[in-house]
Amino acid sequence: MKAAVISLGSVSSQWTIEAMKTYFKVVDAIDIRGLEVKLGKKEIEILYNNKPLGEYDCIYAKGSFRYAQILRVLTTAYSHKCYLPLRAETFTLGHNKLLTQLKLQEAGIPMPKTYLTSTTISAKNLLESLTYPIIMKFPEGSHGKGVMYADSFASANSILDALTTLNQPFIIQEYIETNGTDIRAFVVGSKVVASMKRKAAKEEKRSNIHAGGSGETIELDSQTKKIAIKTAKSLGCDICGVDILESGLGPLVIEVNLSPGLQGITKSTKINIADKIAKFLFEKASEFKNDREGKVKTSEILNECGIDREEHNGKEIIANLSLRGKKIVLPEIVTDISDFDENQEVTISASKGKVVIKKF
Numbered sequence: 438m439k440a441a442v443i444s445l446g447s448v449s450s451q452w453t454i455e456a457m458k459t460y461f462k463v464v465d466a467i468d469i470r471g472l473e474v475k476l477g478k479k480e481i482e483i484l485y486n487n488k489p490l491g492e493y494d495c496i497y498a499k500g501s502f503r504y505a506q507i508l509r510v511l512t513t514a515y516s517h518k519c520y521l522p523l524r525a526e527t528f529t530l531g532h533n534k535l536l537t538q539l540k541l542q543e544a545g546i547p548m549p550k551t552y553l554t555s556t557t558i559s560a561k562n563l564l565e566s567l568t569y570p571i572i573m574k575f576p577e578g579s580h581g582k583g584v585m586y587a588d589s590f591a592s593a594n595s596i597l598d599a600l601t602t603l604n605q606p607f608i609i610q611e612y613i614e615t616n617g618t619d620i621r622a623f624v625v626g627s628k629v630v631a632s633m634k635r636k637a638a639k640e641e642k643r644s645n646i647h648a649g650g651s652g653e654t655i656e657l658d659s660q661t662k663k664i665a666i667k668t669a670k671s672l673g674c675d676i677c678g679v680d681i682l683e684s685g686l687g688p689l690v691i692e693v694n695l696s697p698g699l700q701g702i703t704k705s706t707k708i709n710i711a712d713k714i715a716k717f718l719f720e721k722a723s724e725f726k727n728d729r730e731g732k733v734k735t736s737e738i739l740n741e742c743g744i745d746r747e748e749h750n751g752k753e754i755i756a757n758l759s760l761r762g763k764k765i766v767l768p769e770i771v772t773d774i775s776d777f778d779e780n781q782e783v784t785i786s787a788s789k790g791k792v793v794i795k796k797f
């Protein structure tokens with residue numbers, strides 16, 4: 438099995454690559470900055486240092502918001518070819534705090550009240566109506582660097598003027614009092630594999646480790662874990678760090694990190710997260726490969742029967758119907774030909790002796 442980690446080469450990425458070598462035969466370290474994508478032909482072309490990027494069973498692509506678009510194109514190109522723990526749309530959603538909040542809203546995940554205005558005048562009106570303190574944030578900031586704290590209308594208004602002059606987009610958020618703490622839940626698959634409580638440095642509101650915060654291991658209650666896992670799922674990613682504020686009304690999600698650091702949380706929790714990631718990637722890549730080979734085999738059988746998969750429309754398969762309890766189970770070949778997946782919305786019409794399933 439062959440894997441690639443596409444990243445900026447941080448220490449966390451190096452740890453992950455090393456851990457993956459225990460499971461995968463080959464693990465290539467690919468620097469995002471050497472990538473080039475070409476659209477326009479039938480297939481998307483991905484070049485790495487001017488040569489086509491090869492075939493892999495697993496590509497773990499991550500990086501900062503600056504690379505969100507190239508990572509989206511790359512993962513789109515590989516989406517049917519190998520296992521990707523972060524799906525294409527994850528990059529454009531997860532690297533923008535407003536789009537993240539929008540997705541969380543759709544999924545019914547609790548979050549602080551968040552505001553976006555379209556003009557400076559409406560922002561000013563909003564600032565006049567809010568209760569202080571508040572938070573103002575760059576949608577694409579990280580490490581706490583785009584987070585501003587305003588304890589009065591006067592300070593918020595001056596921040597607003599500066600942001601407007603700099604043409605810098607921002608969101609406004611209610612301030613959740615947590616005594617300078619937040620929770621980082623590290624999600625791998627459908628589990629929170631490690632979690633820590635971070636405490637901001639003295640005289641500081643942001644609890645990021647990069648902003649001087651310190652972390653200590655914490656066992657999360659099941660509701661907080663569920664929220665973290667649901668957050669990851671709603672953004673289409675299997676590996677991420679979810680930032681949560683513990684409010685009086687329960688956990689509120691503020692951010693999803695698609696390239697969460699390993700050093701701080703490994704030190705605080707003493708959990709070998711790199712190994713957990715590596716093992717998970719290997720298991721998922723193996724599953725993907727088996728599924729894919731199954732599909733290839735089905736194509737071969739269809740070809741042998743003289744049935745062209747592409748032109749198969751409506752050709753009949755003769756089989757014995759199988760029931761699980763009272764539920765009809767269709768042969769795997771039907772799934773392959775129809776290309777339906779688990780979340781596909783369909784209409785099912787049934788009459789005596791006939792069932793038709795159609796894409797909705």
Ligand SMILES: Nc1ncnc2c1ncn2[C@@H]1O[C@H](COP(=O)(O)OP(=O)(O)O)[C@@H](O)[C@H]1O
Nearest residue numbers: 578579580581582610611612613619643644692
């Ligand atoms: N609405 C908020 N209320 C209180 N503290 C906040 C709020 N939003 C952010 N913070 C603090 O600022 C830190 C950084 O915010 P976050 O949204 O996670 O951005 P970043 O990408 O910079 O980490 C958080 O970890 C938290 O300590």
Ligand SMILES: [Mg+2]
Nearest residue numbers: 581645680692
């Ligand atoms: Mg954060």
